[in-house]
Amino acid sequence: MIHTLSGGTSPNQFPAISAQQLGAASFRRDYGVKYTYASGGMYRGIASAKLVIAMAQAGLLSFFGSGGLSVDVVDQALSEIQNALSKESSFGLNLVCNLTQPEQELALVELCLKRQVRCLEAAAFIRITPALVMYRLRGLVRDEQGQVVSTNKLMAKVSRPEVASAFLSPAPDNIVAQLLADKQISLEQAELSKQIAMCDDLCVEADSGGHTDQGMPAVLLPAMQLLRDTLSAQYQFNNPPRVGLAGGIGTPASAAAAFMMGADFILTGSINQCTVEADTSAAVKTLLQDINVQDTDYAPAGDMFELGAKVQVLKKGVFFPARAQKLYQLYQHYPSLDAIPAAQRAQLEDKVFKKTFAEIWQETRQYLHQQGRSEEVMRAEQDPKYKMARVFRWYFAHSMKLAFAGTTQERVNFQVHTGPALGAFNQWVKGTDLEPWQQRHVANIAQLLMTETATVLTTRTRHWLAPAHVD
Numbered sequence: 498m499i500h501t502l503s504g505g506t507s508p509n510q511f512p513a514i515s516a517q518q519l520g521a522a523s524f525r526r527d528y529g530v531k532y533t534y535a536s537g538g539m540y541r542g543i544a545s546a547k548l549v550i551a552m553a554q555a556g557l558l559s560f561f562g563s564g565g566l567s568v569d570v571v572d573q574a575l576s577e578i579q580n581a582l583s584k585e586s587s588f589g590l591n592l593v594c595n596l597t598q599p600e601q602e603l604a605l606v607e608l609c610l611k612r613q614v615r616c617l618e619a620a621a622f623i624r625i626t627p628a629l630v631m632y633r634l635r636g637l638v639r640d641e642q643g644q645v646v647s648t649n650k651l652m653a654k655v656s657r658p659e660v661a662s663a664f665l666s667p668a669p670d671n672i673v674a675q676l677l678a679d680k681q682i683s684l685e686q687a688e689l690s691k692q693i694a695m696c697d698d699l700c701v702e703a704d705s706g707g708h709t710d711q712g713m714p715a716v717l718l719p720a721m722q723l724l725r726d727t728l729s730a731q732y733q734f735n736n737p738p739r740v741g742l743a744g745g746i747g748t749p750a751s752a753a754a755a756f757m758m759g760a761d762f763i764l765t766g767s768i769n770q771c772t773v774e775a776d777t778s779a780a781v782k783t784l785l786q787d788i789n790v791q792d793t794d795y796a797p798a799g800d801m802f803e804l805g806a807k808v809q810v811l812k813k814g815v816f817f818p819a820r821a822q823k824l825y826q827l828y829q830h831y832p833s834l835d836a837i838p839a840a841q842r843a844q845l846e847d848k849v850f851k852k853t854f855a856e857i858w859q860e861t862r863q864y865l866h867q868q869g870r871s872e873e874v875m876r877a878e879q880d881p882k883y884k885m886a887r888v889f890r891w892y893f894a895h896s897m898k899l900a901f902a903g904t905t906q907e908r909v910n911f912q913v914h915t916g917p918a919l920g921a922f923n924q925w926v927k928g929t930d931l932e933p934w935q936q937r938h939v940a941n942i943a944q945l946l947m948t949e950t951a952t953v954l955t956t957r958t959r960h961w962l963a964p965a966h967v968d
Contacts (some may be wrong), residue, residue, distance in 0.1 A: 511962055514955045516947035521739050521761035527650065527697065528587045528616070531556040532947045533762035535700075535960045536769045536939060537654070537743060538562040538591020538618050540707065540914065541901065542570070545776035546577040548769065548939050553578075553586040555940035560618040560652075564593035568604045575612050583898055589616030594623065603628040610635055616650040618700075618809050621708055623660055625695060628667045628674060637689040644735045645692040652698040654743065654764075656710040660773040664696040665738055667730045694738050698762065699725065703744030706767040706916035708798060709809045718742050718758050726802070747918030748925045749949035756954065765946070767919040778903025781913055782934040784814050790920035794818040797825040799893025799912075803886050811913035817896050820910070824889045831880030834888060849910070850892060856885065857891045 517525070520533025536552055538560035545561070552559035561578065563571045571590070578588060595602040606628040609617065615636075619629060629651070636649025636819055653664035663669075668690045673808045676682045701721045703714035722740050729737035741762035742755040755763050769775060771785040792813035798806040805825065812818050822846075831837050834854050837845075846853050858877075865874050877884040897910035923932075930936050931945075 499702045511955075511959050514951045514958070516944075516951040519613075519947065519951060519954075520741070520763070523736075524739055524741075524762045528558050528784035529556075529585065530558050530587055532943065533741070534943050534947055535652075535741075535762060535764045537557060537700075537764050537766040538564070538589075538620070538942065539766060539770060539775070540913070541565040541897070542574065542776050543770055544591065545774060546574040546581075547776070548772070548774035549578050549588045550581045550942070551774050551938065551940050553582050553588045555944070557940060557943050558587050558589065558616075559895075559939070560589040560591040562591050563605060564591060564620070565697065565844050568601070568608055571605060572608055572612075575608070575614065579612065587616065587667065589618055589650070590614050591618040591620055592629075594619070594621040594626070596623075598630070598960070599626065602626060603631075604828075606632045610649075615648060616652065618652045618654060619664075619696075620654045622653070622655075622664075623657075625663050625669055625672065627672050629695070630672045631676055631681050633691050633695055634668060634676070634686045635671070637686045637693065639689075645689045646736070647697070649694045649695060650698070652700055653696040654700045654702045654718065655701045655721070656712045658720060658724055661701075661724055662728065664699060665694050665725055665828070667691050667732060668695055672854050692734075694732070694734055695737075696738050698739045698741060699926075700741050700743050700762075700764050703742065704809070704916065705744035706770070706793070706809050706919075707914035709744070709795075709916075711809060712744070713796070714742055714745060714755065715758065718755070718760060722759060745916065745921075747920075749920070749946060749953045751921065752946055752950040753953045755883070758926040764920070765943075767916040768922045768942060768946075769939050770915060771919060771922075771934045772939045772942065773935065774939045777901055777913075780903035780905050780908065781900050783918060784811060784865055784908075784911070785913065785915060786923060786932070786934040786937075788813050788915075788920045788923060790917040790924070792920055793915060793917055796912075797893075799890050799897075802828070802890050802893065808914055809916050811911070811915050814908065816909040817909045817914070821893065821896075822914075824892060828882075828885060828889055831885070834885045835881070850895075854888055857888050861887050861891055868904065 516532055524533045536559040539562040542562050549559045549561050561574055605617045632649050633647055633651055636647040641648050655661045673687050673690050677687045701717050703712045703717055725740050739761035742760040743764035746752050746763050747768045752763055771782050793809050794812035794857050795807045796810050798817040810818055862874050877887050896910045899907045900911040900913050926932055
């Protein structure tokens with residue numbers, strides 16, 4: 498007989514693991530939250546003010562989804578959130594990188610500084626930008642022990658090591674110098690910036706809904722943890738950034754796997770889209786509550802159409818992924834709209850767009866002028882390939898609007914960003930009170946997921962510690 502426990506200890510004597518013990522204690526302390534759990538900022542306010550308020554009132558961290566919204570709309574949402582919460586409540590704002598309009602990114606950061614929003618979730622960044630550095634450095638202070646900390650917390654969502662490296666390092670010297678020259682930061686803040694990483698938390702994003710690099714969590718997380726340790730030692734940080742995991746987390750088993758790999762926290766997305774508080778249509782939620790793990794697909798991303806970037810979207814019950822892929826194939830194959838064969842053009846205009854190319858271009862042209870982007874209009878009228886991309890990108894915006902509005906007669910064109918984690922969640926809650934989305938509340942899901950994860954880890958640990966018998 499081989500025993501794995503000394504002294505005849507029973508595995509049932511191993512103390513139960515609680516949800517409050519999972520992950521990094523510093524995460525709970527720094528954000529003043531109950532669990533090492535966060536809900537991410539879903540695009541165009543799907544992660545709504547109502548969702549953020551519900552999470553904060555339950556003592557949990559969440560991020561308002563500002564991507565694709567105007568600064569005025571975001572300001573209104575922040576006003577609603579802050580009016581409903583106490584100053585001690587924790588919440589943040591999701592800031593999406595805006596390569597084409599960096600002034601929009603800067604305007605959102607300035608709004609957050611003005612409203613004293615103390616946490617940003619930086620998403621889709623491929624490099625550190627001046628707006629991020631300004632936000633981070635404006636919050637630099639020394640704590641009671643004399644260590645440099647930032648009252649402006651930054652969680653960086655990354656899926657590539659080179660991007661992670663930038664966030665795990667101090668702010669770039671050239672950006673710090675420019676901000677100092679522009680009097681956007683003080684000399685003391687510039688000097689303190691060398692002693693702290695750009696982020697407090699690095700959220701490793703595996704294969705998720707929406708924009709995705711289709712990464713594998715068991716590969717990405719250990720690589721990012723090692724990178725964090727290496728750079729923290731190199732720069733001699735007193736408080737190395739925490740490393741958490743997102744993407745594919747929809748059940749206690751998947752959350753348990755994340756914590757077993759050493760994740761300091763977990764972040765969920767897709768499972769929160771199918772809740773009462775999520776600001777999308779009832780028609781979309783009804784579609785989502787019935788999907789399984791195989792009911793998503795990859796499609797071209799509308800905002801990065803020409804680059805061929807991918808988003809993960811709902812496949813069951815809609816034609817959007819196939820139609821989006823067809824548009825990208827046409828874009829690759831033909832030099833202009835006029836070069837597309839007549840039969841193919843008629844199918845697009847009559848069956849998919851339900852408008853002519855000319856009508857769509859007129860809409861797009863008017864929109865760009867209204868947004869102060871007349872140079873894009875000029876470019877399109879001189880470059881047929883670019884004009885084709887702008888017309889095709891109309892469909893991506895249109896399909897998202899249809900989904901938000903819940904236009905059921907156009908359901909086949911719904912563009913819904915989601916991942917297989919929701920399918921796994923649906924199977925987990927099947928036959929329970931949480932099967933219909935009308936019973937799903939974001940804070941209750943967080944509570945249930947974390948407590949059941951602790952139960953899974955307790956059960957498995959006791960199983961591993963049980964005496965092994967050999968014949």
